[in-house]
Amino acid sequence: MKLISHRGNITSSNDELENTPAYIETALKTYDCETDVWYQDQKFYLGHNEPVHEISKEFLLHPGLWCHAKHYASLQALLDIGAHCFFHQTDDYTVTSRGIIWAYPRQKGDKNTVCVHPHELDIEDVKKFYGVCANNIKDYEDIA
Numbered sequence: 001m002k003l004i005s006h007r008g009n010i011t012s013s014n015d016e017l018e019n020t021p022a023y024i025e026t027a028l029k030t031y032d033c034e035t036d037v038w039y040q041d042q043k044f045y046l047g048h049n050e051p052v053h054e055i056s057k058e059f060l061l062h063p064g065l066w067c068h069a070k071h072y073a074s075l076q077a078l079l080d081i082g083a084h085c086f087f088h089q090t091d092d093y094t095v096t097s098r099g100i101i102w103a104y105p106r107q108k109g110d111k112n113t114v115c116v117h118p119h120e121l122d123i124e125d126v127k128k129f130y131g132v133c134a135n136n137i138k139d140y141e142d143i144a
Contacts (some may be wrong), residue, residue, distance in 0.1 A: 006116070060081065071087075086102050088104065113130055
């Protein structure tokens, strides 16, 4: 099972550090990582609600990074550089640029789907997924 850190979080949510380059890099040493990406004024940024931390396109091409495009311009720019990316808001499911289904929290899935916030589902349902994305991703090492 693919283990994906949510915004760089490993053991719990940390609003101050999540979506920061150093925090993401630490998570990527052990796990894949989902991060929120903005594209504005021909530059990439990390940040959940707004662009905050400028980042290079090389950073976004790390093979373990799952880039959550925060708006259309971000999605197009990420696709243009070949980053692994997706866009969604409250859709039950979306498909990443590498053909993996990304499920909204509380949605069921299977061997080609990533479960987001797996604590909201029964563990037996979570075990059916391709991967999980969580703030406490370390807690899911036993089912990987």
